[in-house]
Amino acid sequence: MTVSVFRGFRTLSYRERRNLLLGVIFTSPWLIGFLLWTVYPLLAAIYYSLTRYDIMRPPIFIGLKNYKDLITSDETFRIVMHNTLYWVALSAPSGVISAFLMATLLNTRILGRSLFRAIFFFPAIVPVFVTAMVWRYLLNIQYGAINAVLQELGLSTIPFLSNPQLVKPTLLVINMWAQGNAMVIFLATLQDVPRSLYEAATVDGANAWHKFWHITIPMCSPVILFNLIMGFIGSFQYFTLPWLLTQGGPNRATEFYALYLYRNAFQWLRMGKAAALAWILFIITVVFTVILFRTSARFVYYASEEERG
Amino acid sequence: MIHSSSPTPSWQIWTRPGWWRKLSISQVIVEILKYFILITLAVSFLLPFFWMATSALKDDSQVYTFPPVWIPRPAHWNNFPDAWNFLPFNLYLFNTVVKYAVPSTIGTVLSSALVAYGFARIRWPGRDILFSICLMTMMVPGQVTLIPLFITFKKMGWVNTYLPLVVPAYFGNAYFIFMLRQFFRTIPLELSDAARIDGASEFAILFHVILPLVRPALAVVALFQFMWTWNDYFGPLIYVNIRPQWTLALGLEHLRNQATQVGTKVLAYPYLMAVSTIITLPIVLLFFFAQRTFIEGITLTGMKG
Numbered sequence: 001m002t003v004s005v006f007r008g009f010r011t012l013s014y015r016e017r018r019n020l021l022l023g024v025i026f027t028s029p030w031l032i033g034f035l036l037w038t039v040y041p042l043l044a045a046i047y048y049s050l051t052r053y054d055i056m057r058p059p060i061f062i063g064l065k066n067y068k069d070l071i072t073s074d075e076t077f078r079i080v081m082h083n084t085l086y087w088v089a090l091s092a093p094s095g096v097i098s099a100f101l102m103a104t105l106l107n108t109r110i111l112g113r114s115l116f117r118a119i120f121f122f123p124a125i126v127p128v129f130v131t132a133m134v135w136r137y138l139l140n141i142q143y144g145a146i147n148a149v150l151q152e153l154g155l156s157t158i159p160f161l162s163n164p165q166l167v168k169p170t171l172l173v174i175n176m177w178a179q180g181n182a183m184v185i186f187l188a189t190l191q192d193v194p195r196s197l198y199e200a201a202t203v204d205g206a207n208a209w210h211k212f213w214h215i216t217i218p219m220c221s222p223v224i225l226f227n228l229i230m231g232f233i234g235s236f237q238y239f240t241l242p243w244l245l246t247q248g249g250p251n252r253a254t255e256f257y258a259l260y261l262y263r264n265a266f267q268w269l270r271m272g273k274a275a276a277l278a279w280i281l282f283i284i285t286v287v288f289t290v291i292l293f294r295t296s297a298r299f300v301y302y303a304s305e306e307e308r309g
Numbered sequence: 310m311i312h313s314s315s316p317t318p319s320w321q322i323w324t325r326p327g328w329w330r331k332l333s334i335s336q337v338i339v340e341i342l343k344y345f346i347l348i349t350l351a352v353s354f355l356l357p358f359f360w361m362a363t364s365a366l367k368d369d370s371q372v373y374t375f376p377p378v379w380i381p382r383p384a385h386w387n388n389f390p391d392a393w394n395f396l397p398f399n400l401y402l403f404n405t406v407v408k409y410a411v412p413s414t415i416g417t418v419l420s421s422a423l424v425a426y427g428f429a430r431i432r433w434p435g436r437d438i439l440f441s442i443c444l445m446t447m448m449v450p451g452q453v454t455l456i457p458l459f460i461t462f463k464k465m466g467w468v469n470t471y472l473p474l475v476v477p478a479y480f481g482n483a484y485f486i487f488m489l490r491q492f493f494r495t496i497p498l499e500l501s502d503a504a505r506i507d508g509a510s511e512f513a514i515l516f517h518v519i520l521p522l523v524r525p526a527l528a529v530v531a532l533f534q535f536m537w538t539w540n541d542y543f544g545p546l547i548y549v550n551i552r553p554q555w556t557l558a559l560g561l562e563h564l565r566n567q568a569t570q571v572g573t574k575v576l577a578y579p580y581l582m583a584v585s586t587i588i589t590l591p592i593v594l595l596f597f598f599a600q601r602t603f604i605e606g607i608t609l610t611g612m613k614g
Binding site: 029108239 | 350355364420428432449461483581585
């Protein structure tokens with residue numbers, strides 16, 4: 001291996017060798033960073049996941065016990081997996097739908113489009129830790145504005161954050177509310193859809209719904225896939241909002257994967273178990289992404305391939 | 310109605326006298342419905358922040374009255390300085406900006422530009438494979454690498470300093486490398502070749518030819534990185550969780566905990582909302598002045614895949 005690389009290097013011209021050297025020099029921050037901040041921790045996490053380790057004392061090798069305990073006997077892990085899968089399955093699609101509909105609305109003829117766009121985008125730039133404080137207050141059962149409005153309308157108050165049945169839907173709505181990034185990406189995509197397609201469809205007698213379903217959605221499908229994948233990866237790591245808004249409660253209804261991992265690592269100092277959790281998360285994410293990419297060929301339309309073919 | 314392809318731009322319809330006579334009843338209904346939805350959504354996006362800002366001006370009795378007051382009279386403007394000084398938020402501001410946001414922004418811009426140049430403008434064997442690996446690292450959840458990194462930083466004595474948050478920023482950020490590479494590739498290769506013939510080194514080409522041409526892109530990187538660090542809660546929670554090192558995010562959380570611990574402590578919510586408003590304000594101003602940069606940046610990274 002080394003010999004062939006060496007020979008390969010020898011056969012390069014002076015210019016090629018110089019370029020290889022320059023390329024490596026310029027990309028070296030990332031190359032070194034990749035080894036230090038990605039490769040090493042990924043491998044080290046495997047090792048730590050096979051140990052019992054509380055940072056104070058040296059790690060004790062215990063084989064696959066962490067994994068076995070998590071899967072077979074950890075009641076909380078079961079609840080956490082349930083919560084997380086619920087969250088991933090619902091928050092990513094609902095977020096994408098929300099962003100897409102907002103973008104579609106903004107892409108129609110409206111007065112003051114850039115003002116509306118700025119307002120729709122706004123919740124996405126406010127720090128999540130601030131958003132959490134504001135929602136906590138707004139949704140407060142006694143002093144919050146939302147319940148006060150309900151009461152004034154003669155309705156009963158709703159325990160948004162203190163009812164285990166309601167808290168996840170509440171988080172879903174807050175998630176749909178802060179979709180500015182995805183919305184801006186969709187809006188740019190919508191503006192790139194050739195107008196001629198719509199004109200041709202109009203000539204053929206298509207109504208607005210047909211055009212939306214047969215032109216807008218297929219033309220945007222690669223970007224829908226991109227936003228969906230980003231949404232899935234993000235929702236597996238959902239931490240700050242539930243941590244600050246509900247602390248995983250009530251009754252562990254919002255105890256998501258990242259919260260449980262954090263508790264294990266930094267509250268209970270079970271670094272080994274946390275590393276096992278991290279690797280399970282990694283495997284789930286990879287499998288999820290691969291499945292999405294594989295199945296996407298069926299429903300994603302790539303305009304450029306069509307042109308080439 | 311959504312995509313009717315009339316050649317008249319939307320706003321021109323409204324400026325013509327008697328425009329409403331040209332619309333059919335169903336069009337009028339659609340238009341009314343559209344603006345109704347738009348305005349309802351806009352209100353739902355802004356109202357929480359309006360509530361935040363006005364609640365900052367309340368005193369205890371105004372917080373606990375029913376129905377809640379939206380605009381308190383009298384307004385207690387001194388809540389802002391009082392809340393800010395209730396905890397040493399000046400220190401937390403200093404930590405957030407000087408120890409975290411600025412050094413990590415400088416590092417990210419420099420290193421990402423350097424790496425992006427290597428991936429975009431120099432042709433070398435192995436480049437494309439490494440670049441696709443670089444893109445794949447974006448998919449690795451941060452929590453997977455968290456535990457070993459924390460253990461390593463702990464052993465190095467870096468925990469409770471800003472080094473674990475700032476040093477990795479000097480090794481390039483895959484997201485920005487990708488974005489800058491897209492920009493670099495749009496610059497004609499002839500420009501670099503001309504500089505090479507004049508005897509310029511690759512570093513000179515990067516700094517004197519390429520970077521001045523992509524200033525808007527560098528602004529996007531700087532803006533985003535600054536905003537991410539300003540908005541970051543998780544990083545400081547893990548690495549700088551001692552009082553003198555707290556960031557604004559951790560200070561605000563502590564203020565919240567104090568408020569809830571004491572129960573109906575006087576001014577708990579107004580103080581919380583006052584500090585929240587102050588922390589949000591710079592982001593709002595940044596967004597206001599750099600809206601185009603924001604939106605172009607997101608569009609570029611999200612689309613040109």
